[in-house]
Amino acid sequence: MSFLSQSDPDRAQLDAYLQQTAAGDRNAFHLLYQALRTPVYRFALSQLHNCCQAEDVMQDTFCSILRYAGSYRPGTNPKAWIF
Numbered sequence: 001m002s003f004l005s006q007s008d009p010d011r012a013q014l015d016a017y018l019q020q021t022a023a024g025d026r027n028a029f030h031l032l033y034q035a036l037r038t039p040v041y042r043f044a045l046s047q048l049h050n051c052c053q054a055e056d057v058m059q060d061t062f063c064s065i066l067r068y069a070g071s072y073r074p075g076t077n078p079k080a081w082i083f
Contacts, residue, residue, distance in 0.1 A: 009035050014078035022069035029069075033062055036082060043083065 009017070014035065020028030037058060044057035065082060072081050 011078060015074055015076075018065075018069055018072045018078050018081070019074050021066065022072065029066055032065070036079075037062070039079075040082070 014032065017028045017032040021032060040061050041054055041058045045051065045054035048054050
């Protein structure tokens with residue numbers, strides 16, 4: 001499995017992806033996933049030192065994002081909210 005990010009969106013773009021995800025836009029969620037899967041995985045790996053557990057945490061994180069995107073406050077820090 002490759003965890004290389006395809007792009008590096010800025011804060012405003014991540015904010016928009018979260019808002020669009022909250023509105024049900026699955027493409028925006030996909031773009032958010034593509035942009036942040038590597039940092040989320042690497043952070044989890046740095047804490048857990050176990051590849052399988054880090055992948056599980058990454059998956060759980062993105063499931064939570066999908067479920068709770070509506071609670072994100074637009075204009076705040078999207079990376080802080082995710083992490």
